[in-house]
Amino acid sequence: xxxxxxxxxxxxxxxxxxxxxxxxxxxxxxxxxxxxxxxxxxxxxxxxxxxxxxxxxxxxxxxxxxxxxxxxxxxxxxxxxxxxxxxxxxxxxxxxxxxxxxxxxxxxxxxxxxxxxxxxxxxxxxxxxxxxxxxxxxxxxxxxxxxxxxxxxxxxxxxxxxxxxxxxxxxxxxxxxxxxxxxxxxxxxxxxxxxxxxxxxxxxxxxxxxxxxxxxxxxxxxxxxxxxxxxxxxxxxxxxxxxxxxxxxxxxxxxxxxxxxxxxxxxxxxxxxxxxxxxxxxxxxxxxxxxxxxxxxxxxxxxxxxxxxxxxxxxxxxxxxxxxxxxxx
Amino acid sequence: xxxxxxxxxxxxxxxxxxxxxxxxxxxxxxxxxxxxxxxxxxxxxxxxxxxxxxxxxxxxxxxxxxxxxxxxxxxxxxxxxxxxxxxxxxxxxxxxxxxxxxxxxxxxxxxxxxxxxxxxxxxxxxxxxxxxxxxxxxxxxxxxxxxxxxxxxxxxxxxxxxxxxxxxxxxxxxxxxxxxxxxxxxxxxxxxxxxxxxxxxxxxxxxxxxxxxxxxxxxxxxxxxxxxxxxxxxxxxxxxxxxxxxxxxxxxxxxxxxxxxxxxxxxxxx
Ligand SMILES: Nc1ncnc2c1ncn2[C@@H]1O[C@H](COP(=O)(O)OP(=O)(O)OP(=O)(O)O)[C@@H](O)[C@H]1O
Ligand SMILES: [Mg+2]
Numbered sequence: 001x002x003x004x005x006x007x008x009x010x011x012x013x014x015x016x017x018x019x020x021x022x023x024x025x026x027x028x029x030x031x032x033x034x035x036x037x038x039x040x041x042x043x044x045x046x047x048x049x050x051x052x053x054x055x056x057x058x059x060x061x062x063x064x065x066x067x068x069x070x071x072x073x074x075x076x077x078x079x080x081x082x083x084x085x086x087x088x089x090x091x092x093x094x095x096x097x098x099x100x101x102x103x104x105x106x107x108x109x110x111x112x113x114x115x116x117x118x119x120x121x122x123x124x125x126x127x128x129x130x131x132x133x134x135x136x137x138x139x140x141x142x143x144x145x146x147x148x149x150x151x152x153x154x155x156x157x158x159x160x161x162x163x164x165x166x167x168x169x170x171x172x173x174x175x176x177x178x179x180x181x182x183x184x185x186x187x188x189x190x191x192x193x194x195x196x197x198x199x200x201x202x203x204x205x206x207x208x209x210x211x212x213x214x215x216x217x218x219x220x221x222x223x224x225x226x227x228x229x230x231x232x233x234x235x236x237x238x239x240x241x242x243x244x245x246x247x248x249x250x251x252x253x254x255x256x257x258x259x260x261x262x263x264x265x266x267x268x269x270x271x272x273x274x275x276x277x278x279x280x281x282x283x284x285x286x287x288x289x290x291x292x293x294x295x296x297x298x299x300x301x302x303x304x305x306x307x308x309x310x311x312x313x314x315x316x317x318x319x320x321x322x323x324x325x326x327x328x329x
Numbered sequence: 330x331x332x333x334x335x336x337x338x339x340x341x342x343x344x345x346x347x348x349x350x351x352x353x354x355x356x357x358x359x360x361x362x363x364x365x366x367x368x369x370x371x372x373x374x375x376x377x378x379x380x381x382x383x384x385x386x387x388x389x390x391x392x393x394x395x396x397x398x399x400x401x402x403x404x405x406x407x408x409x410x411x412x413x414x415x416x417x418x419x420x421x422x423x424x425x426x427x428x429x430x431x432x433x434x435x436x437x438x439x440x441x442x443x444x445x446x447x448x449x450x451x452x453x454x455x456x457x458x459x460x461x462x463x464x465x466x467x468x469x470x471x472x473x474x475x476x477x478x479x480x481x482x483x484x485x486x487x488x489x490x491x492x493x494x495x496x497x498x499x500x501x502x503x504x505x506x507x508x509x510x511x512x513x514x515x516x517x518x519x520x521x522x523x524x525x526x527x528x529x530x531x532x533x534x535x536x537x538x539x540x541x542x543x544x545x546x547x548x549x550x551x552x553x554x555x556x557x558x559x560x561x562x563x564x565x566x567x568x569x570x571x572x573x574x575x576x577x578x579x580x581x582x583x584x585x586x587x588x589x590x591x592x593x594x595x596x597x598x599x
Contacts, residue, residue, distance in 0.1 A: 001335055002338065002339075004334070004338055029334035029335045029337075029338050030333070030334030030335070048435075051439045052438070052439060053435055053438055053439060053598075054598070064338045064339065073342075073345065073441065074342045076439060076440060076441040077342035077343060077441035078338070078340075078342060079439065081435075081436065081439040083432050083435050083436065085432050086432070087431060087432030087433050087435055087436040089360065089364070089431075089433060090431075091363065091364045091367045091368065092360065092363060092364075096360075096363065100356055100357075100359075100360050101436075101440070103352060103353070103355075103356035104353055104356060104357075104437070104440045104441070104442040105440065105441060106343050106345075106349050106352070106441065106442075132367070148436070152440075155334070155337035155338045155340065156338070184333070185333035185334040185336065185337045186334070186337070187334055187338070
C-alpha cells in the first residue's frame with residue numbers, strides 16, 4: 001500500500017532565503033497531518049511543492065506513490081488545493097466558480113452541477129450561490145474557495161490555513177466538515193497557526209520553524225516532549241510551604257518553583273497521574289494541610305512558543321537541529 | 330476508514346484526452362467571456378478608443394493629409410482596425426496579471442486540466458471581443474464614409490488578416506502579462522509595443538512622409554505589412570508580396586509567443 005504523502009529531504013530556497021531545509025515526513029492514507037509554524041516557516045512553500053506548483057531544489061515528494069514532478073499530471077487528478085488566499089473569480093457567481101472547477105476535473109455535466117449545488121449547501125452559500133463573488137464577505141469567499149477545492153472529491157487534500165478569517169461558529173462547522181471528509185476516506189494535509197486546531201483535527205502534528213521540522217508527534221506527545229505535566233500544590237499554612245516542596249522534590253523532573261505570596265509551588269513531572277498520587281500520599285503522610293493539589297498540562301501556546309521561539313529548548317524529535325534562526329520574514 | 334482511504338488513493342486518474350482538453354478550453358473560454366461581458370466599462374473603452382482615433386483623423390486631422398487616389402477615411406480604416414485588435418490584446422495582459430495576482434493561476438495549475446487550455450481560453454475570449462469591436466468600428470466607419478471597394482472575398486480576407494494579426498499579438502500580450510505579474514505594470518508595458526507598432530507604421534500617414542531613419546523600420550515592421558495588405562484587399566491592387574510577409578510574421582509571432590507564454594505559465598509564481 002502506498003503512503004498518501006511522502007516527503008523526502010525537501011529543500012527549497014528563494015534567493016538567499018532558505019524556505020525549506022531538509023524536510024521529511026509521511027502521511028498514511030486516511031490521516032490528517034497538521035503543519036504548524038509561525039509566519040515564514042515554509043508552510044505554504046511546502047504545500048506549493050506538493051501540489052506541483054513549485055519545484056524543490058532537492059528531495060522528492062510522492063502522492064500515492066507518484067512523483068510530484070515526474071508524474072505531475074496524474075498527481076493533479078489526485079489532489080485538491082485550497083491555497084492560503086481565496087482564489088475564486090470575483091466576476092463569476094459562486095456556482096459558476098464551482099462548476100468551472102468541476103469541468104476542469106473532467107466531471108460530466110450532471111455530476112458537476114450536482115456537486116456544485118451540494119457544496120453550496122454544505123458551505124451555507126445557497127442564497128448567495130447565484131451572486132457574483134465580488135459581493136461576498138471574506139468568510140464567504142474562504143468557504144467558496146474550500147468548496148472549490150473539494151469539487152473533485154480528491155483523495156488527498158491540501159488546505160493552507162483553511163480557517164483563517166472565519167468566525168468561531170463557521171470554524172467549528174468547518175472542523176466538523178474536515179472530519180466528515182476524513183470519514184469518507186480523504187487524506188488531509190492542513191497548515192494552521194492555531195495549536196488548538198491542530199490538536200482538534202490532526203492525528204499527527206509537525207512543527208515547522210524557519211524551514212526546519214523542529215518537532216513531530218501527536219499533540220500529547222509534543223506536550224510531553226516539552227517536559228510533561230506540571231504539578232501545582234497550594235498549602236493551607238505558609239509555614240508548611242518549604243517542607244511540602246521538599247517532600248515532593250523526588251517526584252519532579254526539575255526543582256520546584258515556590259511562590260511565597262500565594263503559599264503555592266509548582267514542579268514539572270513526567271508521568272502525570274502516578275506522580276500526582278505519589279506526591280499526594282507523601283504530603284498526606286507528612287501531615288501537610290492542602291488547599292489545592294492538581295496537575296495541568298503546559299498550555300498549547302506554551303508548547304508552540306517554546307518550539308518555535310528564539311533559543312528554545314531542543315526537541316526530542318530532532319535533537320540535532322535546534323531552531324536558531326529568527327522566524328520573521 | 331483507512332481501507333476506504335486506500336481505495337480512493339488508488340483510484341485511476343482520468344487520462345487527459347484531446348476531447349477533454351477541448352472541454353477545458355470551452356470552460357475557460359466561457360469563463361473569460363463572462364468576465365468580459367461583466368466588465369462592460371473595459372469593453373466599452375477598448376471600442377470607444379479606436380472610434381475616437383478614427384473620428385479624430387477622419388474629421389480633424391485627415392483634412393491636412395492628402396493621399397493621392399484614395400479617400401482618407403478608406404486609407405485610415407485598416408490602421409484603426411489594427412489599433413482596435415492591439416488594444417484588445419492589452420486586456421489580455423491585464424487579465425492574466427490579475428489572474429496571477431488573485432491566485433487563480435495557482436488554482437488552475439493544480440488541476441488536472443490541459444495547461445494550454447488556460448491560455449488559449451483567454452486568447453479566444455479576447456478574439457471574440459476583438460471581433461465584436463471590429464464589427465462596431467466598421468459600422469461607425471461606414472457612417473463616416475468608409476466603403477469596401479473590392480470583392481466580398483478579398484474584403485473578408487482583409488478582415489481575416491487583421492484578426493490573425495490580433496490573435497497572434499494576444500499571445501505576445503499573454504507573455505507580457507505573465508512576465509510582469511502586476512496588473513498596473515502589465516497595462517503600461519502593453520501600451521508601449523502598441524504605440525510603436527501603430528504610430529511608426531503606415532496606419533495614419535504614408536511611410537514615405539517619415540524621416541529616413543524611421544522609414545526603414547516602419548516599412549518592414551509587421552503592422553505596416555498587415556495594413557498595406559488589408560488596404561490592398563479592401564481597395565483592390567497588388568497584394569501578394571506584402572500579404573505573404575504579413576502572414577509569415579503573424580504565424581511566426583504566434584508560434585514563438587505561444588511557447589514563451591506556455592513556459593511562463595508553467596513556472597508562474599505570483
Ligand atoms: N516567491 C517567493 N520569493 C521569495 N521568497 C519567498 C517566496 N515565497 C516564499 N518566500 C519566503 O520563504 C519563506 C517561507 O514562506 P512561506 O510562504 O512558505 O511561509 P508560511 O509558513 O506559509 O508563512 P505564513 O504563515 O505567513 O503564511 C519566507 O521567508 C518567505 O519570505
Ligand atoms: Mg503561508
